[in-house]
Amino acid sequence: MHEMSLCAGMLRIIERQAEQDKFRRVLTVRVELGEYAGVSEESLCFCFPIMAKGTIAEEAKLEFTHTLDQALRIIDLDVV
Amino acid sequence: MCDTCGCAAETHAHHHHKDHDAEKHLVKVEEDILSENNAFAEANRRLLEQHKILALNLVSSPGSGKTTLLARTLSSKRFLSAVIEGDQSTDIDAERLRATGAPAVQINTGRGCHLDAHMVGHAMSDLGIGKGALDGGVLFIENVGNLVCPAAFDLGEAAKVVLLSVTEGEDKPLKYPDMFRAAKLMIVTKSDLLPYVQFDMDRCLGYAKKINPDIEHFVVSSTSGEGEDAWMDWLDRARCMPRNKGFAA
Numbered sequence: 001m002h003e004m005s006l007c008a009g010m011l012r013i014i015e016r017q018a019e020q021d022k023f024r025r026v027l028t029v030r031v032e033l034g035e036y037a038g039v040s041e042e043s044l045c046f047c048f049p050i051m052a053k054g055t056i057a058e059e060a061k062l063e064f065t066h067t068l069d070q071a072l073r074i075i076d077l078d079v080v
Numbered sequence: 081m082c083d084t085c086g087c088a089a090e091t092h093a094h095h096h097h098k099d100h101d102a103e104k105h106l107v108k109v110e111e112d113i114l115s116e117n118n119a120f121a122e123a124n125r126r127l128l129e130q131h132k133i134l135a136l137n138l139v140s141s142p143g144s145g146k147t148t149l150l151a152r153t154l155s156s157k158r159f160l161s162a163v164i165e166g167d168q169s170t171d172i173d174a175e176r177l178r179a180t181g182a183p184a185v186q187i188n189t190g191r192g193c194h195l196d197a198h199m200v201g202h203a204m205s206d207l208g209i210g211k212g213a214l215d216g217g218v219l220f221i222e223n224v225g226n227l228v229c230p231a232a233f234d235l236g237e238a239a240k241v242v243l244l245s246v247t248e249g250e251d252k253p254l255k256y257p258d259m260f261r262a263a264k265l266m267i268v269t270k271s272d273l274l275p276y277v278q279f280d281m282d283r284c285l286g287y288a289k290k291i292n293p294d295i296e297h298f299v300v301s302s303t304s305g306e307g308e309d310a311w312m313d314w315l316d317r318a319r320c321m322p323r324n325k326g327f328a329a
């Protein structure tokens with residue numbers, strides 16, 4: 001269940017970015033996810049909306065690019 | 081605000097403005113999701129290196145024998161040692177280890193399934209690390225019993241050590257590959273129980289090497305004492321290795 005703390009980390013990155021770039025809502029979060037990151041796409045997708053409730057990312061969809069390394073990164077966001 | 085890292089209780093800003101006129105656009109982020117943890121881990125690692133402390137992150141499923149092996153290791157008094165104990169609740173394990181005379185700090189993770197580098201930084205400071213305590217010694221970090229989640233979190237340790245007891249079955253390296261890939265050393269524990277269980281040692285080592293060709297291993301029993309000398313010698317060697325880029329024991 002460490003996906004909970006990963007989602008909390010994602011939200012902190014997103015909120016920090018929002019302060020910098022002054023956006024108010026996040027529509028899409030694109031994530032690079034490595035085969036060896038030790039994280040499953042399913043559980044991130046399950047946890048993210050729960051953790052994001054009440055934040056600017058509460059309606060955001062997650063989109064994944066899969067790689068063969070240990071990557072676990074937010075690439076970019078669609079925002080308004 | 082705390083003195084160790086300047087953290088404050090965090091709050092998520094709540095923005096619920098309506099944004100009818102806003103245009104959808106793309107914002108580049110390019111940030112590692114674990115970057116926060118990794119920054120704390122690097123800070124821990126720097127401090128440990130400055131004070132010539134060997135830090136080992138002990139991971140296993142619940143009940144594999146981490147605390148028992150640590151109690152035996154600490155009781156030998158061969159090294160100046162301290163322990164950071166991680167469990168979801170209770171300070172039973174820290175109490176058990178304090179009985180050996182070594183300082184032990186308990187972290188309770190509550191619902192959390194792993195230790196993170198931020199918690200460990202605070203526990204290090206509680207142990208007086210950085211202020212002279214434990215210089216040149218060994219810091220054992222016993223992680224929450226869990227073969228999955230702790231694999232992803234760097235705490236600033238020199239190496240992860242994975243324990244696997246013979247009662248768990250030899251297939252665990254294949255079933256939980258992330259952890260065995262992350263570990264430098266595998267300790268197969270409770271070898272005194274081998275006569276009572278079906279556990280194919282060669283197969284276990286084969287699986288572990290398949291996942292991680294560089295993994296080292298010992299077979300130990302905290303009941304009979306088998307393998308404990310090899311473990312202590314390994315610790316002695318590891319203590320003397322330069323640790324900036326991991327170490328080759």
Ligand SMILES: Nc1nc2c(ncn2[C@@H]2O[C@H](COP(=O)(O)OP(=O)(O)OP(=O)(O)O)[C@@H](O)[C@H]2O)c(=O)[nH]1
Pocket residue numbers: 140141142143144145146147148149167173224225269270271272273300301302303304
């Ligand atoms: N027979 C035998 N039993 C052992 C050995 N080492 C530990 N045990 C027993 O295994 C049980 C669990 O041991 P612990 O040392 O508490 O295991 P742990 O990994 O610290 O457990 P958690 O912290 O709860 O994850 C205890 O009942 C120990 O007495 C061993 O070498 N042989």
Ligand SMILES: [Mg+2]
Pocket residue numbers: 146147148173222
């Ligand atoms: Mg324990």
